[in-house]
Amino acid sequence: xxxxxxQFASVRRLPRISLPALAASSLVLVTLALALIFFVVPNDxxxxxxxxxxxxxxxxxITAYACFAGGAWKALRHLWKxxxxxxxxxxxxxxxxxxxxxxxxxxxxxxxxxxxGHWWLxxxxxxxxxxxxxxxxxxxxxxxxxxxxxxQQANFSAVYALFGVVLxxxxxxxxxxxxxxxxxxxxxxxxxxxxxxxxxxxxxxQVAMLVFAYTLYRVELTGKRIDARLRELxxx
Amino acid sequence: xxxxxxxxxLARKDLLLELRARDTLPAMLLFVVAVFVVFHxxxxxxxxxxxxxxxxxxxxxxxxxxxxGRAFVxxxxxxxxxxxxxxxxxxxxxxLAKSLATLTFLVAAEVVALPVxxxxxxxxxxxxxAGIALADLGICAVGTFLGAMAVATRARDLxxxxxxxxxxxxxxxxxxxxxxxxxxxxxxxxxxLYDALFTLLCWASFEYVVAE
Numbered sequence: 493x494x495x496x497x498x499q500f501a502s503v504r505r506l507p508r509i510s511l512p513a514l515a516a517s518s519l520v521l522v523t524l525a526l527a528l529i530f531f532v533v534p535n536d537x538x539x540x541x542x543x544x545x546x547x548x549x550x551x552x553x554i555t556a557y558a559c560f561a562g563g564a565w566k567a568l569r570h571l572w573k574x575x576x577x578x579x580x581x582x583x584x585x586x587x588x589x590x591x592x593x594x595x596x597x598x599x600x601x602x603x604x605x606x607x608x609g610h611w612w613l614x615x616x617x618x619x620x621x622x623x624x625x626x627x628x629x630x631x632x633x634x635x636x637x638x639x640x641x642x643x644q645q646a647n648f649s650a651v652y653a654l655f656g657v658v659l660x661x662x663x664x665x666x667x668x669x670x671x672x673x674x675x676x677x678x679x680x681x682x683x684x685x686x687x688x689x690x691x692x693x694x695x696x697x698q699v700a701m702l703v704f705a706y707t708l709y710r711v712e713l714t715g716k717r718i719d720a721r722l723r724e725l726x727x728x
Numbered sequence: 729x730x731x732x733x734x735x736x737x738l739a740r741k742d743l744l745l746e747l748r749a750r751d752t753l754p755a756m757l758l759f760v761v762a763v764f765v766v767f768h769x770x771x772x773x774x775x776x777x778x779x780x781x782x783x784x785x786x787x788x789x790x791x792x793x794x795x796x797g798r799a800f801v802x803x804x805x806x807x808x809x810x811x812x813x814x815x816x817x818x819x820x821x822x823x824l825a826k827s828l829a830t831l832t833f834l835v836a837a838e839v840v841a842l843p844v845x846x847x848x849x850x851x852x853x854x855x856x857x858a859g860i861a862l863a864d865l866g867i868c869a870v871g872t873f874l875g876a877m878a879v880a881t882r883a884r885d886l887x888x889x890x891x892x893x894x895x896x897x898x899x900x901x902x903x904x905x906x907x908x909x910x911x912x913x914x915x916x917x918x919x920x921l922y923d924a925l926f927t928l929l930c931w932a933s934f935e936y937v938v939a940e
Contacts, residue, residue, distance in 0.1 A: 571936055628894035635891060638883040647936040648877050652891070654933065658925050659895060666898035666918055669905060 511710055518707040521700035528693040542606040547694055549599040551701040552592050553618055557660070559589030559705060560625070564657040567650035579646035580720075582653055583636065584713045588705055590629045596622045620667050621660070628656060734817040738825030743832060745802060752798045756837040760791040764841075764848050780849040781856070781907045785900055787845075788838065788860065789867070789893075795833045796871035797888050799826055800879040813938050823873060823934040831868040838864070852907070855916070859906025862919035863899050866926060870895055873930040876937050898922050 529547045536543030566582035569575045600619045601611045614620060632652050639645040746752055767783045803809040812822050838860060842852055871892055878888040899922060905915030 571933070624894055624897050631887075631890045631894060634883065634887060635877065635881065638881040638887060640882075644880065647939070648880075651877070651933045651936050655895065655926075655929065658929055659898075662898045662918075662922055662925060665921070666901035669914060669918060670901045 511707075511714065514703070514707045514710060518700065518704040521696070521703050525693070525697040525700040528689075528696055533689050533693045539607060542603070545599055545603045545606075547697040549596065549603055550694070551698040552599060553596045553622070554698060555701045555705045556589050556592035556596055556622070556625075558702060559585050559592060559709070560629075560653075560656055560660065562709075563589060563653050567653035570646060570650045571654075579649065580716055581713060583649060584709055584716060586629060586632060586653055586656075587712065588709050590626065590633075591708075592705060593622050593626050593629065597626065615671055617664070617667050617671065621664055624663050624667075625656070625660065628659060632656070731818055731821060734821040735825045735828070738812070738817075738821060739828045739832075742826060742829035746829070746833065752795055753833050753836055755798075756791050756795050756833060757840055759794050760787055760837055760841040761844055763787045763790065764844060768848060777850045778908055780845075782904055784845055784849075784852075784856075784907070785903045787841065788863070788903075789896055789900065791837055791841070792830075792834050792864075792867045792871060793889055793892060795830055795837070796868075796875045796892070797878075797885050799830050799872055799875045804879050809938065819935040819938050820931050822938065823876065823930060826876070827868045827872040827930075830872055831864060834864050834868060855912040856907035858916055859903045859912065859919060862906075862916060862923060863903045866899050866919065866923045867896065869923065869927045869930050873934060873937065876934070880937075895926075 525547070529544050533544065533547075535541055563582045563585035566575075566578045566585060570578035570582060597619065600616060600622070604613050604616060604619070605611050612619070632649065635652055636645060636649045639648055764787060767780070767787065771779055771783070800809070803812070809822075813819065842857070842860075846852055871888075874891045874895070875888055878884060878891060881887055898918065902915045902919035902922065906912040906919065909915060
């Protein structure tokens with residue numbers, strides 16, 4: 493245990509990229525991704541132009557998972573290392589995750605409407621999982637804001653955020669199983685024809701979305717820290 | 729063995745309290761039977777047995793919520809939790825003992841509820857009982873944990889269902905699958921996996937819920 497801690501402590505923190513540089517790179521990447529999505533990638537043979545929402549939907553979903561994972565990681569750091577900054581970082585990451593999660597629900601439902609004519613399909617694993625996660629993390633905010641700020645609030649939030657990362661795989665398995673129960677799997681999308689420009693565009697969109705999310709995370713974190721500092725100064 | 733003795737003492741305290749005050753179990757029993765009667769009238773006249781099986785799980789979940797909401801009320805009203813936290817025992821023993829006590833109440837409620845369900849709707853088979861047994865473990869482990877958090881917040885009773893229901897969705901999927909699917913093995917496996925993962929997580933992190 494002690495050896496592991498020493499090893500853990502020896503890992504240096506990554507050097508922080510400055511916020512303007514981050515914002516500029518996310519602007520460039522998002523522009524590049526949009527250009528690729530709308531002007532370069534060929535139309536999908538089956539679904540035509542509307543299939544391009546795939547690049548948004550999937551990359552946003554992965555970004556949301558990354559935010560939830562980041563939030564849980566910071567939560568673990570709070571509980572384990574008593575890192576004083578980890579609580580706020582965990583909260584901001586979960587907050588970003590919920591925002592991206594709502595975008596997953598919106599883009600997924602638009603795609604479902606265009607492809608299959610329904611706004612909501614219980615046969616869509618990702619959509620159902622994100623609905624469960626949305627409910628779960630909405631309760632996270634309820635929990636966080638019904639406890640007075642302090643160590644208890646930080647502990648409760650951290651523990652609940654850790655529940656989230658265990659819930660994601662278990663719910664995913666459950667939803668897969670439930671789908672077999674309600675009706676058989678009908679749609680198997682994205683067969684083997686996944687390469688060339690499609691793959692490249694997807695990768696760019698994914699990186700752009702992750703960098704964009706990280707920028708938002710840093711902006712919100714900076715704002716929250718300034719807010720907290722200002723309140724301290726006002727009280728002093 | 730000291731740990732187990734602590735757990736036994738704490739669980740015995742809760743059971744004794746219930747035996748003397750009798751304010752949780754009768755409420756759970758009355759609630760679950762009332763829910764069955766309500767379900768009888770919500771189901772259309774010729775609906776299938778499958779629908780009733782689904783509703784059985786709703787009844788179990790809400791009955792459990794009723795019991796879980798009460799679990800930490802004596803601790804709050806009598807300020808027992810401060811004493812328990814100060815006691816020289818592992819904090820997770822508090823959670824384990826409380827989970828065992830709520831599990832006892834829930835199982836006692838189900839021992840009455842399942843025959844009533846069989847009387848009102850249709851018989852329950854072995855895989856349903858196995859599913860319920862596994863689900864009870866998960867419900868009590870996670871529910872007690874969340875109950876301890878909810879009772880310390882301002883929202884109190886309001887918060888527990890909100891925290892618990894999203895976490896209970898895998899339990900419902902596993903349980904309904906175990907009672908309706910032709911091959912319930914995978915669903916029972918899911919329930920067992922859920923129990924193992926979440927019990928471990930609750931056991932490891934309960935300390936942070938009660939410690940300041």
